[in-house]
Amino acid sequence: MDISKRQLQILQAIISDFINTGEPVGSRTLSKKYDMGVSPATIRNEMSDLEDMGYLTHPHTSAGRVPSDKAYRLYVDALMQKYDLPEEEKRIISSKLSDNMNELEKTIKKAASLLSEITNLTSFALTPKQDEDTLKYINILPVDAGSVVLMIVGGSGRVSNTAVKLNIPYTEEGLELLSKNLTYTFRGKTISEALKVDIIENLQNDMTAMSQLERNIMPNFLKTLENMLDVNLYMEGLTNIFSIPEFNDIDRAKTFMQMLDHKEYLTRTLINRDNGMIITIGGENSSNILPDCSLITATYEIDGKLVGKIGVIGPTRMKYAEVTSVIEYLTENLNNTFKLSGGEEKDG
Amino acid sequence: MDISKRQLQILQAIISDFINTGEPVGSRTLSKKYDMGVSPATIRNEMSDLEDMGYLTHPHTSAGRVPSDKAYRLYVDALMQKYDLPEEEKRIISSKLSDNMNELEKTIKKAASLLSEITNLTSFALTPKQDEDTLKYINILPVDAGSVVLMIVGGSGRVSNTAVKLNIPYTEEGLELLSKNLTYTFRGKTISEALKVDIIENLQNDMTAMSQLERNIMPNFLKTLENMLDVNLYMEGLTNIFSIPEFNDIDRAKTFMQMLDHKEYLTRTLINRDNGMIITIGGENSSNILPDCSLITATYEIDGKLVGKIGVIGPTRMKYAEVTSVIEYLTENLNNTFKLSGGEEKDG
DNA sequence: AGTTAGCACTCAGGTGTAGCGAGTGCTAAT
DNA sequence: ATTAGCACTCGCTACACCTGAGTGCTAACT
Helix, strand or coil: CCCCHHHHHHHHHHHHHHHHHCCCECHHHHHHHHCCCCCHHHHHHHHHHHHHCCCEECCCCCCCEEECHHHHHHHHHHHCCCCCCCHHHHHHHHHHHHCCCCCHHHHHHHHHHHHHHHHCCEEEEECCCCCCCEEEEEEEEEEECCEEEEEEEECCCCEEEEEEECCCCCCHHHHHHHHHHHHHHHCCCEHHHHHHHHHHHHHHCCHHHCCHHHHHHHHHHHHHHHHHHCCCEEEECHHHHHHCHHHCCHHHHHHHHHHHHCHHHHHHHHHHCCCCCEEEEHHHCCCCCCCCEEEEEEEEEECCCEEEEEEEEEECCCCHHHHHHHHHHHHHHHHHHHHHHHCCCCCC | CCCCHHHHHHHHHHHHHHHHHCCCECHHHHHHHHCCCCCHHHHHHHHHHHHHCCCEECCCCCCCEEECHHHHHHHHHHHCCCCCCCHHHHHHHHHHHHHCCCCHHHHHHHHHHHHHHHHCCEEEEECCCCCCCEEEEEEEEEEECCEEEEEEEECCCCEEEEEEECCCCCCHHHHHHHHHHHHHHHCCCEHHHHHHHHHHHHHHCCHHHCCHHHHHHHHHHHHHHHHHHCCCEEEECHHHHHHCHHHCCHHHHHHHHHHHHCHHHHHHHHHHCCCCCEEEEHHHCCCCCCCCEEEEEEEEEECCCEEEEEEEEEECCCCHHHHHHHHHHHHHHHHHHHHHHHCCCCCC
């Protein structure tokens, strides 16, 4: 029971009409609007077949047809035509992102905000997982009699720091020595490696072998390292959901918002997704994601190594072609931005 | 036309009943529930007077009475009884906050999240305005051939850093020298002072007087300083609004959310509010804040100097007594936490 | 055999009406 | 000054009805 060419054409029309209007599509509208050379009755027959095949559904007897998840999947995989980003949007993306090349987090945040502005959907961005980042410097600086600042600089230029309260006296030289020792020990190791080493060393060295200063600092060093592992989730355009008619219902809007409120859960979901452009539609998502929602994520790179995620979440009825194009262009730009900041450009 | 004692009593009853139920309060319910020794008819007469005085309103003829902004103001200023925080909540606040005394931003974020959990309202916290913070260290560390990290440590232990891409060769010694020079020049100055000095120096020194390295670093130094001035706004419990019946209406929820989406505007509003516990009710707020919403803010201190804001936003019908108590206890705890991290405890 | 016109049928959503109940305001009695 | 009684108001809910968009089926057409 293969899908015929005309059926494909009809399905295509239904999907794009529904994506645009959000109303179930009827046979008469279809034959009028899309001029497909056959009568509504014929279309009805074909639609009935498409429904049997699982591509369409019926909210109720006397309503038009609505595409199913399966239809969207087909659309995304085969039917969808590439959407050309308007030059205007391209310009905005490139210029706004290169504005402040230096601040990793700020750039990523801005990318998310651009994405939601352009697509009118809720967007998010995950800062890169840093466990493959290496350690470059460990630095301890005095602040006042009772406290110092401990900071760790990564090979990617990222910095993590903690203010530490010390109950013991210390000298500036002592701090400097400890800094140098730590740097010597950990330079070049990845964060995950450093975390392991640290624990082992702590077990081998008994307490007396460590200076009092070291004993006070080491737990904080661990903590700072762990902080460096943290990924951050930025979300933008939360209220965009309200402008989508299907969600103009207090309960659905509520559920949507509450889902987004569970940031930890969302973060985990995003981290676990494959790399590259991934589209999951409706029921394909884990059950905790709202039904009738699609999730599109893509990956960006920093120096071709550390990877973060960026994407959107919205109703299954979304402009897939447009959205994927925007995300693609955006991640390209992010990759370039972050490549430049690491050294010279490679290609002319 | 002064308010009588009995009228006050009735008003008090209406306000607290309405705060609890959210339903307009009728005369019969009132006389039954609050046992005030007079008949509904009498209460009706008094209510009518209270309405004339502007303390009550009528959604429509055959509905009970609802307190006006003026009534809430009176309630907050005079009628409200102090609410004693349950020991359980006190315990949670103290222990959760002291968990991680070191990370300023994290602590503040956690405070906001606690506040929204306890009050079931939307809460926010503003990190302190840092313009009175002084500079302690300026540090420039090499990352790789093309880039360095510039960081500034403040007297409060706060750190701001930027990754800088350099197109010129440099030596580790050169960076160290520049770091020491900058530290020498700026140590002890406040951020605002440093920003001024920097501009002046730049004008005096002509370009040739500065090393090439310096010329590349200085703009980023300025930028990093400016970053240090940034205040951050954290919000928690956004979806709490949905559990309030009055906002169980798509339009109101939408407006509320959209107001909170304008973070810059909200930040400005909060910064401009006076210090201490400030309650603004309904129309007392600037018109951009949703009508029928009250805003409660309080101030916390770091070492008695840098001040940040924390508070809640919710419907005019909120449990003022409870909420203010929670905020009070919370800010006390924040103050203590931040006092400790700066040195020894002062009182036994 | 595929396509189309025609027609009966379905059903969501809007409109109109009636009844209920909570609450008020007024008046007259206490 | 307070209270009981009563007529009146008005939002809310339920119910019936109507309309219009859309389907599915059948019979006629090409």
